[in-house]
Amino acid sequence: MTGRPLIGVSTYLETARWGVWELEAALLPAGYPRLVQAAGGVAAMLPPDDPAYAAGVVARLDGLVIAGGPDVDPGRYGAARDPRCGPEARARDSWELALIGAALAAGTPLLGICRGMQLLNVALGGTLVQHIDGHVEAVGVFGRHGVKPVPGSLYAGLVGGEVSVPTYHHQAVDRLGEGLVASAFAGDGTVEAVELAGPRWALGVQWHPEMGADVSVMRGLIEAAS
Template sequence: MTRPLIGISTYVEESARYGVWDVPAALAPSGYHELVQAAGGAAVLLPPDDPGRAAEVLGRVDGLVVAGGPDLDPVHYGAARDPRTGAPAAVRDRWELALIDAALAGDVPLLGICRGMQALNVALGGTLVQHIDGHVGAPGVMSRHPVRPVPGTRYAALVPEEAQVPTYHHQAVDQLGRGLVVSAEAVDGTVEAIELPDPRRWVLGVQWHPERDTDTRVMSSLIAAAGLHAALHAPTPVS
C-alpha cells in the first residue's frame, strides 16, 4: 500500500554550512521527517514558493505539517510589535499562511507544530500573546512539562491522559481563530493544542514539539487522515 505523502514546510537559512559549502539553504530539522516516517507516512519538504501556488503544491500531497520556528510578524494579527518579539520572517510568513489557507480550503489534513499552531490560529483570524513570563523552562532551553487534554476533543481521543511534552516557546495563542477550540492546556492555563471540531476535517495544532518525542499518536492520526484524503481524491481510472 502506498504511504500517504506528507508535506513539511521549510525555511531558508542564509548561511548553511556543510562540507566546503556555506550557502543559503531551505531546511527543516530531521525530527520532522523522521516522525512522519515513524508514523507510517512518506515525507517531502516544501521550500518557500509563490504564495499563489500554495493550492497547486498541496494538490500533490495528502497531508501538511507546518513546522516550528521564529515568531510570526504581529502585523498578521493587527498588533503592535512587542520588543521581545523576534525579527520578521516575511517570506516564510506569507508562504506558510498561504499553505494553511489552501489546506483549509481543500480539506487537506493539517498539523501545526509550535509556530505552525500559532500560524493556524492567525490564519483563522486569531491573535497571539507575544511574550509569556514564567511559563516553563529557561530561555533558549528545550524543556518538558505536562499538558492536559480537554475532554470531547480529537486530541483527547488520541491522548486521553496528561502527557509530558517537549516544549520551547515564548509566545502563545490568545484569542482563538474562527471555529477553533482549545483541546489541551498547560497547568498554568496556557493553550497547548487547538483544533477544528468538524469531524469531516482533520485540523490540529500543538504548541509543543512532537518531533522531539517518541510518541507518534498524533502524527499517526494525521497519516491515517491523509490516507483517507488520498483515497477520496484519487483520479478515476480510465477504462
C-alpha cells in the first residue's frame, strides 16, 4: 500500500459478457480506479450490499466515491415518477444512501460523481429535476461544456477558474439538501457542483472527472483522506 489512502468506489451490478461468459458482474468503468490511482490512492470496489454493513465498511476506508450510474428513484425524495426518468436501481440506492450517511457521520471525505452528487443531495433532503434537455448530445457519448466555480468555494480552490468538463446527464439538482451549497454552475444555470458547508470534506460534481485528464477534484479527495 506504501501509505496510499484506500478509497472505496461504489459499483454497478449488471449482466456482462467476457470470454465465453455472460453473467451478472460487479462493474465499474476503468476510468474511476485509474483516476483514484493517478491522484495517489488505492481503489476498492464496493458493489451493492446490505445497508446495515455500510458504517463498518466506511470505517475501514480513508475516503469514499459514489460513482455515476442510473437515475435515483424519485420516491426517495417524495416525487412522482416522470415518464422520462430511468428504471429503478433500488439495491444501489439503498446501499449508496447508507454509505453516504455513514461517511457524513464519520467525517470520512466523500466525493459524489454525477448520480453520486444527486444522491448526496437526496440523502440530505434535497430534490432533483427528473429531466432536462440539451445536456446529452448523443446516447452513449460524453459531451463537454464549461463549468464556472463559485469564488471562495472548496470546488473553486481545487480547479481554479472555469473549466471545460466531460459530461453526460439528463437530471440535475433542484432544491438543495440541508447544509449543501452550490459551488459551480453551467452556462444555463444548472448546478454542476455542491459541497457541504463546514469542516467536513464532502463534494459532489455533476460532470465526469474519470472521463478526462484533470485529476484536481480526485486529488482533493485524496489529500483530505491522507
